[in-house]
Amino acid sequence: xxxxxxxxxxxxxxxxxxxxxxxxxxxxxxxxxxxxxxxxxxxxxxxxxxxxxxxxxxxxxxxxxxxxxxxxxxxxxxxxxxxxxxxxxxxxxxxxxxxxxxxxxxxxxxxxxxxxxxxxxxxxxxxxxxxxxxxxxxxxxxxxxxxxxxxxxxxxxxxxxxxxxxxxxxxxxxxxxxxxxxxxxxxxxxxxxxxxxxxxxxxxxxxxxxxxxxxxxxxxxxxxxxxxxxxxxxxxxxxxxxxxxxxxxxxxxxxxxxxxxxxx
Amino acid sequence: xxxxxxxxxxxxxxxxxxxxxxxxxxxxxxxxxxxxxxxxxxxxxxxxxxxxxxxxxxxxxxxxxxxxxxxxxxxxxxxxxxxxxxxxxxxxxxxxxxxxxxxxxxxxxxxxxxxxxxxxxxxxxxxxxxxxxxxxxxxxxxxxxxxxxxxxxxxxxxxxxxxxxxxxxxxxxxxxxxxxxxxxxxxxxxxxxxxxxxxxxxxxxxxxxxxxxxxxxxxxxxxxxxxxxxxxxxxxxxxxxxxxxxxxxxxxxxxxxxxxxxxxxxxxxxxxxxxxxxxxxxxxxxxxxxxxxxxxxxxxxxxxxxxxxxxxxxxxxxxxxxxxxxxxxxxxxxxxxxxxxxxxxxxx
Numbered sequence: 001x002x003x004x005x006x007x008x009x010x011x012x013x014x015x016x017x018x019x020x021x022x023x024x025x026x027x028x029x030x031x032x033x034x035x036x037x038x039x040x041x042x043x044x045x046x047x048x049x050x051x052x053x054x055x056x057x058x059x060x061x062x063x064x065x066x067x068x069x070x071x072x073x074x075x076x077x078x079x080x081x082x083x084x085x086x087x088x089x090x091x092x093x094x095x096x097x098x099x100x101x102x103x104x105x106x107x108x109x110x111x112x113x114x115x116x117x118x119x120x121x122x123x124x125x126x127x128x129x130x131x132x133x134x135x136x137x138x139x140x141x142x143x144x145x146x147x148x149x150x151x152x153x154x155x156x157x158x159x160x161x162x163x164x165x166x167x168x169x170x171x172x173x174x175x176x177x178x179x180x181x182x183x184x185x186x187x188x189x190x191x192x193x194x195x196x197x198x199x200x201x202x203x204x205x206x207x208x209x210x211x212x213x214x215x216x217x218x219x220x221x222x223x224x225x226x227x228x229x230x231x232x233x234x235x236x237x238x239x240x241x242x243x244x245x246x247x248x249x250x251x252x253x254x255x256x257x258x259x260x261x262x263x264x
Numbered sequence: 265x266x267x268x269x270x271x272x273x274x275x276x277x278x279x280x281x282x283x284x285x286x287x288x289x290x291x292x293x294x295x296x297x298x299x300x301x302x303x304x305x306x307x308x309x310x311x312x313x314x315x316x317x318x319x320x321x322x323x324x325x326x327x328x329x330x331x332x333x334x335x336x337x338x339x340x341x342x343x344x345x346x347x348x349x350x351x352x353x354x355x356x357x358x359x360x361x362x363x364x365x366x367x368x369x370x371x372x373x374x375x376x377x378x379x380x381x382x383x384x385x386x387x388x389x390x391x392x393x394x395x396x397x398x399x400x401x402x403x404x405x406x407x408x409x410x411x412x413x414x415x416x417x418x419x420x421x422x423x424x425x426x427x428x429x430x431x432x433x434x435x436x437x438x439x440x441x442x443x444x445x446x447x448x449x450x451x452x453x454x455x456x457x458x459x460x461x462x463x464x465x466x467x468x469x470x471x472x473x474x475x476x477x478x479x480x481x482x483x484x485x486x487x488x489x490x491x492x493x494x495x496x497x498x499x500x501x502x503x504x505x506x507x508x509x510x511x512x513x514x515x516x517x518x519x520x521x522x523x524x525x526x527x528x529x530x531x532x533x534x535x536x537x538x539x540x541x542x543x544x545x546x547x548x549x550x551x552x553x554x555x556x557x558x559x560x561x562x563x564x565x566x567x568x569x570x571x572x573x574x575x576x577x578x579x580x581x582x583x584x585x586x587x588x589x590x591x592x593x594x595x596x597x598x599x600x601x602x603x604x605x606x607x608x609x610x611x612x
Contacts, residue, residue: 013510098375127527127546128383130371133339137375142340142457145368160458164276164364166521167465169337173458183514225380225419229393231405231412238557242564242575250576251586254558255594257574263535263556264478264502264591 001057001155003048004108005081006119006135007041009065009072013124037072040120044181045079046188047150048118055155057115058082062107064092064100070204077199078191085111089208094221097126101134103219106212108139117178121146132180142177148184268325268355269295270421272346273304273318274366276337277463280314282428283361288322289434290388290426291359297390298397300356301325305349307342309335312444319442321434326442331449336460337365339372341451347376349447355421357399359388362427370425380416381423384526386430386549393417399424404526404549429474429530471505473522477534478504479554481524483547484511485540485561485580492517494584495539501591504535509547524550540580543568560584 011033048059061076063069064087073084085107092103108117117136122129129145136143148168149161160171160179173179191199209219217223241257243250258264271287273280288304295302303325304318315326329345346369350358358373360366362384374381387402398415399422405412416422473479480502482495492506499506508518510525524531525547536554540561541547548571551557559572560580569575576583 096380097371098378098380101375122527128371128381129367130374130381130383133368133371134375137343137372143368143372144339144458146364159461162364163520164463164465167463169460170462170464171458171460172456174456177458184520225378226382226414226416229400229413229415231410234411234552236552236571238571239573240570240575241573242569242577244564244577247578247582247586250578250583251590254574254576255587255590258535258556258558261556261573 001051001055001116002114003051003057003059003116003118004111004114005041005044005048005059005061005076006104006117006131007045007061007063007072007076008038008120008123009035009063009069010038010123010125012036035068035071037075038120038123038125040122040181040183041072042079042120042188043183043185044118044120045076045081046186047179047181048116049080049189050186051116051150051152054152060085060111062087062104062111064088064095064103064107073204074199075191077202077204078196079189080191080195080198082202084202084204086204086206087208087212088206091209091216091220094224095219096224096226097128097130098134098225099219099221099223100131101138102214102223103209103212104131105135105138106209106214106219107207108135110207110212115175117141117176119178119180121180121182129180132178136178139176139178142173143180144171144173144177145180147179147181150179150185266353266355267298267300268303268353269298269300269357270303270305270355270359271323272358272360272366272369273306273314273323273326274361274363275306275308275311275314276365277465278308278311278314280317281361281363282433283363283366283426284318285321285433286428286431287359287361287426288318290431291357292322292434294357294388294390294399298356303327303355305329305346307334307345309333315444319440319444320436320438322440324442326444327447328444329447329449331451333451334449336463337369338456338458338460339368340455340457340459341449342369343372343376344455345447345449346373350377350421358421358423360423360425362425366425370423374423377421379419379421379423381425382414382416383425385424385426386411388424388426391415398422404545410545427526427530429532473505473507473529474531476505476531478502478537479507479531479533479535479551480504480537480539481507481509481541481551482512482517482539483509483541484515485542486512486517487515488540488579489581489584491515494580494588497588498537498539498584498591501588502535502537504533504537507531509541509544526550538568538572539584541568542566543571
């Protein structure tokens with residue numbers, strides 16, 4: 001079973017409050033924010049490793065990003081995957097979800113034969129959950145999102161359970177396919193001292209657009225149908241009456257105000 | 265190009281989801297602005313009665329695709345049908361609900377027709393950009409109270425997903441007339457790459473979060489109190505529901521279904537009390553339209569205090585028990601329950 005896992009390096013969610021918008025350029029400033037592997041992508045890596053342990057095969061992680069996104073691939077290697085590819089090229093910069101999907105799909109095609117593509121259902125930064133299904137479409141394979149359980153029928157098909165509001169769907173999946181997973185699917189392993197040492201022996205390939213040969217008009221900013229036209233601070237017409245007193249006094253005062261407002 | 269604004273009307277088990285109607289309301293506003301017709305795409309098995317419902321709620325035209333094989337959501341076929349209709353009719357705008365299924369279908373369709381798609385929109389309006397009327401999608405940015413405006417100037421349709429509860433419900437008018445266009449699905453069995461074989465739906469337990477008049481929501485700050493007990497106690501005396509942040513879900517204090525914010529639910533109760541949450545936009549965007557917001561947190565500089573009506577600064581372990589005691593002492597339980605049972609949920 002050959003599995004490809006798409007991962008992303010994201011700003012640590014605990015530091016989101018430090019991200020600001022450049023007032024002149026209207027662009028997002030995220031300098032100095034520590035980066036981590038997108039949490040759901042770790043579950044995708046874990047699921048790939050479990051499938052490999054059962055059926056044997058190879059797990060390759062790919063990530064698109066700036067040079068420091070190598071760190072995410074280093075972590076994936078330390079978890080025990082076989083191979084890692086970093087898609088790093090200025091031509092990929094400024095991509096929206098469709099342009100990102102073109103680059104990832106291009107890299108997957110270049111890797112050749114695969115049975116499964118796995119990814120986290122969404123990232124903590126963009127949180128759109130759009131890239132997975134778009135990669136599947138560009139590869140011409142089926143996809144299932146919000147996957148919390150995978151049961152193999154045989155080497156060619158599996159049953160994926162995916163959550164919906166107050167329930168689930170059971171989906172029969174013909175391989176090859178793309179599955180976007182949620183945290184309930186597994187508990188991911190942590191790298192061990194040994195696996196970290198093993199990982200340092202593996203090489204991370206770096207590919208530019210020359211390597212994958214995607215048409216320029218499909219990738220990066222020029223391949224992005226959507227554009228950010230600006231940011232603004234939300235005007236909130238809230239009273240913001242801040243109480244700072246003893247707990248008893250504050251509680252009494254708050255309850256009285258809520259009664260006046262008809263809220264309780 | 266047809267001058268049409270489209271929405272996808274999602275049905276499950278022959279029931280129309282509320283989000284489909286909310287999209288019609290926004291769709292009507294956008295189509296009036298563009299002097300365009302509002303149409304709904306409805307896919308299912310024997311869905312004629314749902315088509316009539318959609319017309320009563322404002323759709324001028326329904327593209328109706330009925331087939332027993334389409335009773336359950338089928339990603340391959342639904343996406344192929346929708347992309348086919350888009351290629352044929354070239355609508356200006358296509359809105360889908362940000363449900364677990366809408367979020368699965370929308371990106372696949374956008375990639376098929378090579379257009380732009382924006383998720384988690386909290387506002388949608390038309391703005392002229394270089395004499396080109398464009399759909400502006402407003403989405404929450406990182407942290408603080410930053411909002412980001414996204415457009416899709418060249419490609420059509422301009423696609424967006426909106427979570428349930430963000431837009432208002434339209435009014436129903438049975439006298440509205442509309443046209444139903446039947447479209448053949450023409451399904452071939454080999455088309456199914458991923459085939460939904462079963463849908464399991466749980467019966468809802470208790471009052472759904474979206475319909476509760478009072479909601480008490482907790483964040484990571486509850487860690488100091490060892491969990492959600494205080495939140496539950498306050499919700500209990502107020503007859504309200506319990507909700508929380510992503511970190512509260514991760515800590516195992518609440519279920520994913522109870523999460524508020526951009527990757528969770530959007531609600532607008534009469535009273536929202538936030539406890540031990542700093543107030544990241546990803547969280548607060550889930551309840552900004554609440555009638556009254558109360559915040560309790562120890563750090564006076566937390567952004568939560570910028571989005572509240574009443575803020576209580578201090579140790580939640582001391583403040584919440586005082587609130588519980590104060591509220592319980594003022595009115596006997598039975599009275600309060602009776603009061604709440606007669607109240608209607610805010611703005612829904």
